[in-house]
Amino acid sequence: MSVYDKIDFERYSRQIPMLRAMGQMKLAESTVAVVGLGGLGSLISYYLASAGVGRLILVDGERVELNNLNRQILYDSGDVGLPKAVLAAKRLKTLNPLVDVEYRDEMVSFDNVDDILGEADLIVDALDDWRARLILDRYSQLTKKPLVHGAIDGFFGQMTTIVPGRTTCLACIAPKQLGPRGCRAALGAAVGMVATLEALDAIKLLTGVGKTAENRLLIVDAFNSRIEEVELKPVECGTCWSRFEDQLLGED
């Protein structure tokens, strides 16, 4: 399908006034990898597909569990036990047949990251695991591909957008000790606040419309209905990642 075939003016008529035809065209030409298809990835991939991103690469090796369904809106009760990546691809293809949707039913690792993300223009972190996030960050720094970051912890969340050369890297703001992976507490509507910020920044980066969260860490406080921000100074990266090498490579 050519880029022109991917632009349906009726389907996108409510957003073209904002993104312009040129922005819509840029979306149609873009390939975005959404890594993690849980609470964050469900919404992010849904919004990117509905907005008309030309090609999506969906990455997750997990199966749907019943306790996912309070927030992972791509899946239904009948999906428990089935692979998220397969289900998500099918759902999004139904939502918007103009989008090329590919999936990888596996978790990202140092071994497969280039194979999975090699054709992506933009990487979206929708993970619940700092070790895997740092693999994305490393890859983003090496390839200069932008990385939209988001994370959730109960009523709280954070997001920022990493653009190599323009911003700090993700390792610079990673916790000193990488905790266990997985989600302890999450409420769907609170997860959605972070997910929509991520989806918005992906669209803004691709279209050039609006202002992204580059060099700002947005702290989402869903308990008190507040979003605060911390300024991130672009630093000379180089040694920041090395403090995690033992924690990451030792376990690989």
Ligand SMILES: [Zn+2]
């Ligand atoms: Zn850094």
